Amino acid sequence: MTDNRTAPIGVFDSGVGGLTVVKEIMHQIPNEKVIYFGDTARVPYGSKSKDTITRYSKQIVRFLRTQNVKAIVVACNTASAYALDELSKEIDIPIIGVVKPGAKVAVETTKNGKIGVIGTSGTISSETYTTYMKELNPAIDVRGKACPLFVPLIEEGLWEDPVTDEIVKRYLTDLMDSGIDTLILGCTHYPLIRKTVQRIVGPEVTLVNPAYETARELKALLSSHNLLSDQTSGLGTNIHQFYVSDAAERFQIFANSILKYGILSTKAVNIETY
Amino acid sequence: MTDNRTAPIGVFDSGVGGLTVVKEIMHQIPNEKVIYFGDTARVPYGSKSKDTITRYSKQIVRFLRTQNVKAIVVACNTASAYALDELSKEIDIPIIGVVKPGAKVAVETTKNGKIGVIGTSGTISSETYTTYMKELNPAIDVRGKACPLFVPLIEEGLWEDPVTDEIVKRYLTDLMDSGIDTLILGCTHYPLIRKTVQRIVGPEVTLVNPAYETARELKALLSSHNLLSDQTSGLGTNIHQFYVSDAAERFQIFANSILKYGILSTKAVNIETY
Numbered sequence: 001m002t003d004n005r006t007a008p009i010g011v012f013d014s015g016v017g018g019l020t021v022v023k024e025i026m027h028q029i030p031n032e033k034v035i036y037f038g039d040t041a042r043v044p045y046g047s048k049s050k051d052t053i054t055r056y057s058k059q060i061v062r063f064l065r066t067q068n069v070k071a072i073v074v075a076c077n078t079a080s081a082y083a084l085d086e087l088s089k090e091i092d093i094p095i096i097g098v099v100k101p102g103a104k105v106a107v108e109t110t111k112n113g114k115i116g117v118i119g120t121s122g123t124i125s126s127e128t129y130t131t132y133m134k135e136l137n138p139a140i141d142v143r144g145k146a147c148p149l150f151v152p153l154i155e156e157g158l159w160e161d162p163v164t165d166e167i168v169k170r171y172l173t174d175l176m177d178s179g180i181d182t183l184i185l186g187c188t189h190y191p192l193i194r195k196t197v198q199r200i201v202g203p204e205v206t207l208v209n210p211a212y213e214t215a216r217e218l219k220a221l222l223s224s225h226n227l228l229s230d231q232t233s234g235l236g237t238n239i240h241q242f243y244v245s246d247a248a249e250r251f252q253i254f255a256n257s258i259l260k261y262g263i264l265s266t267k268a269v270n271i272e273t274y
Numbered sequence: 275m276t277d278n279r280t281a282p283i284g285v286f287d288s289g290v291g292g293l294t295v296v297k298e299i300m301h302q303i304p305n306e307k308v309i310y311f312g313d314t315a316r317v318p319y320g321s322k323s324k325d326t327i328t329r330y331s332k333q334i335v336r337f338l339r340t341q342n343v344k345a346i347v348v349a350c351n352t353a354s355a356y357a358l359d360e361l362s363k364e365i366d367i368p369i370i371g372v373v374k375p376g377a378k379v380a381v382e383t384t385k386n387g388k389i390g391v392i393g394t395s396g397t398i399s400s401e402t403y404t405t406y407m408k409e410l411n412p413a414i415d416v417r418g419k420a421c422p423l424f425v426p427l428i429e430e431g432l433w434e435d436p437v438t439d440e441i442v443k444r445y446l447t448d449l450m451d452s453g454i455d456t457l458i459l460g461c462t463h464y465p466l467i468r469k470t471v472q473r474i475v476g477p478e479v480t481l482v483n484p485a486y487e488t489a490r491e492l493k494a495l496l497s498s499h500n501l502l503s504d505q506t507s508g509l510g511t512n513i514h515q516f517y518v519s520d521a522a523e524r525f526q527i528f529a530n531s532i533l534k535y536g537i538l539s540t541k542a543v544n545i546e547t548y
Contacts, residue, residue, distance in 0.1 A: 040322070041322060042316050047524065048314070048315060048520050049521055051521070052519075052520045148429070148430055149426055149427070152422065152423055152426035153423070155422070156422055156423055162440075163437055163441065166436075166437055167437060246325075246326045247323055247326075272546045
């Protein structure tokens with residue numbers, strides 16, 4: 001372990017959503033190689049229990065370690081909220097989730113101290129965003145709202161659609177009425193309907209995208225551990241590797257709608273054996 | 275194995291949807307005990323591959339066998355479509371799925387020979403309904419349509435809602451235009467939005483509910499094997515047992531909205547170890 005700066009970064013999510021984080025990593029630290037794992041055989045995580053999500057996350061970390069990653073990004077809000085603390089205790093390489101970076105920027109952004117968080121049922125009921133933000137500023141007023149239909153609507157391709165407008169309005173009316181000036185997109189899928197959400201909440205509300213903040217924090221973390229790659233990588237996603245637990249073609253199709261460069265191949269892993 | 279008529283029937287689904295089949299079993303053969311398994315840790319099945327669904331189904335069958343069931347009902351259209359043939363080869367007790375009974379009744383019902391099938395992506399792309407119906411009558415014209423948003427809308431409680439109306443219209447317009455007179459509700463969740471679907475397709479289209487037909491066929495199958503229980507059971511669901519792979523309270527809440535009698539307790543099983 002004298003010099004593993006050229007080793008890849010492990011990134012995982014319940015499925016495709018974490019690719020919005022990969023996109024930011026590719027943009028902000030383009031010299032880094034990514035090994036991505038999407039748990040498509042057990043997706044979604046958002047409606048499942050803490051115990052189950054923690055067990056799944058540990059299996060995935062064990063798989064990523066076999067790929068000799070130098071750091072791990074939990075690119076799933078639900079897994080970050082439920083499992084990151086326990087994962088951190090068991091691991092000797094840097095590991096970060098998406099919740100803490102998002103929470104930090106939201107607290108820095110708000111002017112009136114009222115912050116909304118939208119996410120899966122698991123992320124919202126865990127209150128992890130609230131906990132982190134209260135640690136930074138106990139006076140912050142946080143309102144959470146679970147939005148279980150957003151992921152299915154996004155995966156059905158209805159990113160700009162009257163039905164999505166209607167569902168966004170229903171979920172967000174109470175948050176808007178409470179006077180928030182900052183809204184955290186607390187699920188990695190949600191940046192894909194960012195425009196719709198912004199239109200409905202209005203320009204006075206600032207949207208926080210934890211994917212962007214996580215890539216920034218990852219860069220700082222790698223730098224502080226002297227782990228930033230100093231090799232210029234080739235362009236394109238062919239230097240990165242993508243693994244899924246279910247070999248659905250759908251992953252690749254959806255991935256190619258998110259990432260700038262096409263994914264050439266996706267390998268299947270039987271994650272239950274890790 | 276001289277007399278196992280009083281043994282329970284094993285019923286499984288990816289989650290809660292199969293409870294619509296349990297409801298029909300309780301109604302049509304009330305003396306039978308049911309052991310239900312809902313794979314809530316890995317739900318949904320509808321968007322996953324044949325290999326994964328077959329592996330999951332085999333694990334569940336192994337679990338149900340430890341409960342000494344006398345027969346098994348695959349109360350999930352996707353698992354029936356993908357895995358039933360392989361499960362049947364490996365098992366020495368009666369096993370039935372929901373697809374064949376639904377297909378049989380649809381062929382008996384249609385007058386103009388044009389039948390629609392709605393279900394998950396997996397059920398529709400497997401074309402299992404089509405295969406069974408063509409075996410019964412090669413002249414039948416079958417149109418399938420995957421409806422990935424129905425399950426999330428139903429699980430969000432929008433059984434009667436303008437948004438559900440709109441999505442039903444979008445998914446079913448092409449089927450309606452093709453002149454079908456019979457429509458199979460090819461996912462165990464769909465009977466819960468039966469009224470909305472019927473209103474939108476109009477009274478001239480007959481809806482087929484495989485849950486109902488499966489309970490009928492199960493009764494005949496048990497009878498032919500001399501396995502029908504001759505003991506009068508107590509009323510209520512307390513004689514039945516419910517297992518899930520993820521101990522979400524949500525299962526019990528949703529279950530109690532489907533079944534007539536409340537479920538007293540649900541036990542968690544780590545299904546990956548079977």
